[in-house]
Amino acid sequence: MTLIEKARKGIITDEMKAVAQYEEIDPASIRDGIAGGTIVIPKNKLRTFKYIRGIGKGLRTKINANIGSSPYHMDVDEELEKLNAAVRYGADSVMDLSLGSELIKIRRQILKASDVMIGTVPIYQTAFELSAKRKDITEMSMNDFLATVERQAKEGVDFMTIHAGVTMEALQAMERQKRVLDVVSRGGAFLIAWMRKNKRQSPLYEFYDDILDVLASYDVTISLGDGMRPGAISDATDRAQITELTCLGELAQRAWDKGVQVMIEGPGHVPLNMIQENVEIQKALTNEAPFYVLGPLVTDIASGYDHIAGAIGGTLAAYYGADFLCYVTPSEHLRLPTVDDVIEGIIASKIAAHAADLAKGMDYAVEMDRRMSKARKDLNWDLQIKTSIDPVKAKRYRDASEIGEHEECTMCGDYCAIKKIRESEG
Amino acid sequence: MTLIEKARKGIITDEMKAVAQYEEIDPASIRDGIAGGTIVIPKNKLRTFKYIRGIGKGLRTKINANIGSSPYHMDVDEELEKLNAAVRYGADSVMDLSLGSELIKIRRQILKASDVMIGTVPIYQTAFELSAKRKDITEMSMNDFLATVERQAKEGVDFMTIHAGVTMEALQAMERQKRVLDVVSRGGAFLIAWMRKNKRQSPLYEFYDDILDVLASYDVTISLGDGMRPGAISDATDRAQITELTCLGELAQRAWDKGVQVMIEGPGHVPLNMIQENVEIQKALTNEAPFYVLGPLVTDIASGYDHIAGAIGGTLAAYYGADFLCYVTPSEHLRLPTVDDVIEGIIASKIAAHAADLAKGMDYAVEMDRRMSKARKDLNWDLQIKTSIDPVKAKRYRDASEIGEHEECTMCGDYCAIKKIRESEG
Numbered sequence: 001m002t003l004i005e006k007a008r009k010g011i012i013t014d015e016m017k018a019v020a021q022y023e024e025i026d027p028a029s030i031r032d033g034i035a036g037g038t039i040v041i042p043k044n045k046l047r048t049f050k051y052i053r054g055i056g057k058g059l060r061t062k063i064n065a066n067i068g069s070s071p072y073h074m075d076v077d078e079e080l081e082k083l084n085a086a087v088r089y090g091a092d093s094v095m096d097l098s099l100g101s102e103l104i105k106i107r108r109q110i111l112k113a114s115d116v117m118i119g120t121v122p123i124y125q126t127a128f129e130l131s132a133k134r135k136d137i138t139e140m141s142m143n144d145f146l147a148t149v150e151r152q153a154k155e156g157v158d159f160m161t162i163h164a165g166v167t168m169e170a171l172q173a174m175e176r177q178k179r180v181l182d183v184v185s186r187g188g189a190f191l192i193a194w195m196r197k198n199k200r201q202s203p204l205y206e207f208y209d210d211i212l213d214v215l216a217s218y219d220v221t222i223s224l225g226d227g228m229r230p231g232a233i234s235d236a237t238d239r240a241q242i243t244e245l246t247c248l249g250e251l252a253q254r255a256w257d258k259g260v261q262v263m264i265e266g267p268g269h270v271p272l273n274m275i276q277e278n279v280e281i282q283k284a285l286t287n288e289a290p291f292y293v294l295g296p297l298v299t300d301i302a303s304g305y306d307h308i309a310g311a312i313g314g315t316l317a318a319y320y321g322a323d324f325l326c327y328v329t330p331s332e333h334l335r336l337p338t339v340d341d342v343i344e345g346i347i348a349s350k351i352a353a354h355a356a357d358l359a360k361g362m363d364y365a366v367e368m369d370r371r372m373s374k375a376r377k378d379l380n381w382d383l384q385i386k387t388s389i390d391p392v393k394a395k396r397y398r399d400a401s402e403i404g405e406h407e408e409c410t411m412c413g414d415y416c417a418i419k420k421i422r423e424s425e426g
Numbered sequence: 427m428t429l430i431e432k433a434r435k436g437i438i439t440d441e442m443k444a445v446a447q448y449e450e451i452d453p454a455s456i457r458d459g460i461a462g463g464t465i466v467i468p469k470n471k472l473r474t475f476k477y478i479r480g481i482g483k484g485l486r487t488k489i490n491a492n493i494g495s496s497p498y499h500m501d502v503d504e505e506l507e508k509l510n511a512a513v514r515y516g517a518d519s520v521m522d523l524s525l526g527s528e529l530i531k532i533r534r535q536i537l538k539a540s541d542v543m544i545g546t547v548p549i550y551q552t553a554f555e556l557s558a559k560r561k562d563i564t565e566m567s568m569n570d571f572l573a574t575v576e577r578q579a580k581e582g583v584d585f586m587t588i589h590a591g592v593t594m595e596a597l598q599a600m601e602r603q604k605r606v607l608d609v610v611s612r613g614g615a616f617l618i619a620w621m622r623k624n625k626r627q628s629p630l631y632e633f634y635d636d637i638l639d640v641l642a643s644y645d646v647t648i649s650l651g652d653g654m655r656p657g658a659i660s661d662a663t664d665r666a667q668i669t670e671l672t673c674l675g676e677l678a679q680r681a682w683d684k685g686v687q688v689m690i691e692g693p694g695h696v697p698l699n700m701i702q703e704n705v706e707i708q709k710a711l712t713n714e715a716p717f718y719v720l721g722p723l724v725t726d727i728a729s730g731y732d733h734i735a736g737a738i739g740g741t742l743a744a745y746y747g748a749d750f751l752c753y754v755t756p757s758e759h760l761r762l763p764t765v766d767d768v769i770e771g772i773i774a775s776k777i778a779a780h781a782a783d784l785a786k787g788m789d790y791a792v793e794m795d796r797r798m799s800k801a802r803k804d805l806n807w808d809l810q811i812k813t814s815i816d817p818v819k820a821k822r823y824r825d826a827s828e829i830g831e832h833e834e835c836t837m838c839g840d841y842c843a844i845k846k847i848r849e850s851e852g
Contacts, residue, residue: 070836070837070838070839071839071840071841072827072828072829072830072832072836072839073827073828073836099838099839099841100839124841127841137846138850180796180799180800180803181799181800181802181803181844182803182844182847183843183847184843184844185843186838186841186842186843186846188843189843189844189846189847189850190846192846192847192850193846193847193849193850196850196851196852197850231799231802231843232795232796232798232799232802233784233792233795233796233799234792234795234796234799235799269799271781271784271785272741272742272745272781272782272784272785273745273785273786274785298741298781298784298785299777299780299781299784299791299795300795300796300798300799300802301780301794301795301798301813301814301815302777302814302815303798303810303811303814303815303816303819303820303823304814304815304816304819304820304822304823305773305774305777305815305816305819307734308733308734308737308773308774308777309777309781311734311737311738312737312738312741312777312778312781315698315724315738316698316742319698319699330819330823331823331837332837333802333810333835333837334820334823334824334827334835334837335823335824335826335827335829335835335836335837336827336835336836336837347731347734348731348734351725351728351731351734351735351738352738354725354727355697355698355724355725355735355738356698358659358697358698358724358725359697359698359699359700359724360699365725366659366660368727369658369659369660369725369726369727370606370658370659370660370726372658372726372727372729373606373607373657373658373659373660373661373695373726374606374607376607376657376658376726376759377606377607377608384729384759385729387727388727388728388729388730389727389728389729389730389731390729390730390731393729393730393731393756394729394730394760396730397729397730397756397757397760397761398760398761400761401498401499401760401761401762402498402499403498403761404498406498409759409760409761409762410496410498410499410761410762411496411757411758411759411760411761411762412496412525412612413496413497413498413525413526414497415497415525415550415553415612416612417609417610417611417612417614417615417657418607418608418610418615420563420612420615420616420618420619421608421609421615421618421619423619424564424615424618424619424622424623425622426622
């Protein structure tokens with residue numbers, strides 16, 4: 001039985017208990033959320049790892065870090081360093097998006113080393129293996145793809161992004177739409193190339209049930225990829241995106257019917273005024289499946305600072321109900337992220353998740369902010385630093401100032417409002 | 427006649443024309459906005475500077491950088507460097523908040539060097555001059571304060587923060603509220619100390635008309651300070667804050683009656699779910715005077731990354747109608763900002779202002795994002811870098827990658843979705 005099947009039978013598993021403990025929620029509500037499809041606990045039945053996390057309705061907002069090599073830069077040790085940095089700074093999951101000849105080796109190392117759930121996008125491996133045989137992705141057979149899914153499932157991957165909603169219908173909607181920036185999803189681009197060349201429906205849609213059978217047998221969670229996600233503000237919430245999303249609702253239902261847990265992936269580049277509607281339409285069309293958004297980025301022009309553009313969009317998305325934020329690093333649109341980029345991306349994403357949970361009134365977040373503000377009132381610097389989202393940087397900043405033995409900070413010095421008020425209370 | 431008096435008589439001045447040209451708006455609407463109090467053009471009648479900017483309804487969101495020395499760190503050259511960095515990266519105004527013995531010298535240099543409007547908080551100078559005479563701020567007389575205002579007006583300061591709404595009533599509301607973090611405004615703390623010691627109403631409120639007379643004679647814009655702004659998420663939108671804001675509405679009306687342009691300052695630490703109401707209540711209580719917010723920060727725990735917490739809050743505030751964003755730097759709550767902190771603060775604030783203007787559908791912003799996305803589609807790196815919010819960083823990131831002569835980037839390399847789609851179009 002898969003986790004969702006156990007939940008439907010009323011069973012509370014160890015995974016559900018672990019999540020319930022972390023969230024400080026009754027285990028029965030976790031079970032009910034899983035049975036109803038509003039919560040997932042991505043965990044391959046062959047894998048064990050330290051931080052079991054749930055994603056979905058009523059739970060803390062979770063964050064994901066994408067790592068992995070590029071064909072132009074492959075370094076196992078560096079990817080492991082990124083993994084460790086991401087987890088140390090608070091990632092709830094890591095996706096290994098490695099491309100290039102080292103991808104299998106890197107994935108295995110990451111699966112071995114990771115304390116958090118691991119996700120992948122199997123079509124990348126299929127594409128690589130075809131190209132190693134001097135074949136193009138457009139020559140992919142369903143068996144090629146299924147073999148990759150099975151291989152990765154056997155290795156222990158906890159969730160997989162599968163772009164089964166990139167259908168002929170979505171492609172036609174995209175073509176008729178005349179987008180500014182067509183398709184920016186790698187998986188989406190592969191499938192479009194395949195459909196255009198073969199002039200037939202995507203095999204991932206056509207043989208979707210076969211994919212689900214493999215996933216079910218390892219209890220891998222499916223993350224329904226959004227190959228049509230807007231890559232430009234001008235393209236946000238257009239007919240291509242919504243055509244695909246409508247299909248993802250159908251595919252989610254079919255996954256549940258097969259006992260497979262489901263998340264829905266979402267955009268992308270979305271202006272601030274469209275974020276609420278993007279979350280609400282996803283929830284409506286997919287029976288409230290957990291929503292996993294990339295950013296969203298609230299502007300196209302923040303190259304070098306897309307972690308900030310993503311934190312702005314992510315906070316609002318999570319506040320309106322997105323459950324899982326994929327970080328964006330300062331490298332986005334420019335290059336493969338470095339370890340430092342990963343850290344900056346995770347922290348920005350963590351600020352977004354925390355600020356959204358705070359706005360939703362979640363106890364853990366309210367308590368954390370209150371602790372910080374009390375520490376500020378007491379000019380208790382050790383506690384302020386400890387309570388900071390990144391104690392290392394907070395300490396470095398304070399230490400780098402010329403504060404000496406003073407109890408305030410160099411911003412106001414002796415004119416510190418907190419000190420003044422304290423004195424005036426006499 | 428002051429600018430607002432000219433506007434009321436139907437006159438379109440050069441300042442209004444300059445603003446109209448920058449905003450690509452009819453000069454008559456700028457004039458009408460000034461006459462109605464929904465737009466300000468802060469500019470001392472004795473000063474000329476390059477970038478004349480309007481702040482208010484229907485205009486692009488503007489951003490301010492706070493610079494200035496601390497008693498523990500005074501360096502004129504460094505402050506000038508901060509000024510130049512702020513303006514180079516897009517600040518529409520700079521406030522010199524210098525404290526310490528060099529503050530007069532620093533202000534004069536900044537006023538001389540600045541291409542943008544300059545704001546100050548005169549009570550800092552009054553406090554310093556009293557302490558130089560071994561007197562406490564609680565010994566301040568109204569003449570002390572008026573002399574500072576007049577002196578700074580004569581030097582050319584364009585707008586001044588005056589905390590005239592920190593009244594006995596606001597103080598009592600604050601005391602009855604039992605805040606987590608009382609008062610974090612320096613000006614607010616000075617006035618509370620004064621009222622507590624002298625057991626009478628704040629002179630800035632009592633002799634407010636005298637202040638306005640000085641400001642009117644130099645056409646200095648008043649920025650009504652929010653001494654009761656929440657310094658902790660737990661204190662947001664409480665009775666102390668709203669008592670003061672209600673008073674600021676009255677003070678705005680009195681300023682208009684004296685021919686003085688007015689902005690209203692706002693919080694501070696505000697959870698995401700309270701930002702819309704904070705903007706709307708400000709607009710309602712002050713007859714839509716321009717709203718100048720500090721951040722707002724959507725969490726207390728982002729020390730070291732408060733520019734990100736501020737960008738999140740600032741985007742939402744500006745989207746709902748805040749007109750002017752005061753930046754927050756990574757140094758906030760930790761130390762006096764360095765030049766690099768200033769740059770990071772300005773860029774984060776600029777992303778917020780831009781993302782809000784984009785969400786409001788402002789043409790300039792929509793056009794900029796479209797240009798970027800077209801450059802992405804064309805893999806035109808020169809144009810992408812040029813269109814970035816910080817071309818220097820964008821170029822540095824791309825150059826630091828191992829991209830060589832390839833036309834894509836190292837994120838996906840040969841698996842670039844844009845290339846794949848282009849190829850599949852055949």
